[in-house]
Amino acid sequence: MLMREPAPGLEQRQAAEDLLPSPVPVRFVAEDGTAADPPAGYAVPEDERLVEAYRRMVAGRRFDRQATALTKQGRLAVYPSSRGQEACQIGGVLALRDADWLFPTYRDSMALVSRGLDPAEVLTLLQGGWHCGYDPAATRVAPQCTPLATQTLHAVGMAEALRRKGEDAVVMAFIGDGGTSEGDFHEALNYAAVRRAPVVFLVQNNQYAISVPLAKQTAAPALAYKGIGYGVRSEQVDGNDLVAVLSVLTTAVRHARAGDGPWLVEAHTYRMDPHTNADDPTRYRDGGEVEQWESADPVARLETYLRGRGVLDDEQVTAAHEAAEEFAARVREAMNADSEPAPLEIFEHVFAEPTPQLREQRALLAAELSASED
Incomplete structure (x- = not known):
């Protein structure tokens, strides 16, 4: 496979005005589900893609509810809900x-199962497993990242590798608003811009980094402006409008694939549920705020919009919900199956070459297990 030409040099820097995001978030559909004035430069996705997106959003929300229930039942150690962020997850x-x-x-578990990964494998990490549960190379999905923003550096490295190998592939890195305060994020933007790496950064700004509101994280007019200083094309979008999210991200991915450099897209959305099952959101936000965002529910908004266009009817809606219930049942069945623990696995992959202390500890545990079996 032939390598592509080296990344362009300084003479091909973009003009500052070409990097600026829209002054207000891009929107195609108003909160009540009616069509808004179409923004310049972006096209409405095909009806077939939008109907498919609706099906996946319904299934994604049901999966999220099921995973939350599994946490309460002790089947998962922790689960960070993404209810309210369906448009970002599925649109991406x-x-x-x-x-x-x-x-x-x-x-981003919802996004992973929508991409086709086995839900039981996706939830392995949140169940307390020692690996991510799925094969990143086979699925082209990196392990879910808990440390903030470290995956952005990995994403840029992968994008640069793909470019050098001549592969017709793009990388998308999901990140939360809190992650944009980390140094890794800024290093990733800078390197991606210099190398014109085919990577798209999707910032799901759900308004809180756990309990820290956006106003205490940044004084920027919007997180989308953080890309400009590094030479990254930036945009902001209504993150609860699937039509807008899909349109903007499709454009961003197309530009990155064509070698036109990285994009930073900020999606304004909201986390409806607690940060995780260990969080009490009533300590830092009030119910009125949640109700206000619930009126902008991304699933209901898309359903109303598609019904208005005449491309979605009662039969299709019912079918989508029935399929989602069947999917949730399969998730329950898989997660309710007890697995046989392998205690000695805790010593694997700690070091490439186990230390004497680890060998000693492993031998002690092996002897104890053997004695208990006898």
């Missing part, structure tokens, strides 16, 4: 091809 996945890579955070 639908903008990619199978050959493209996804670098998710711990809150």
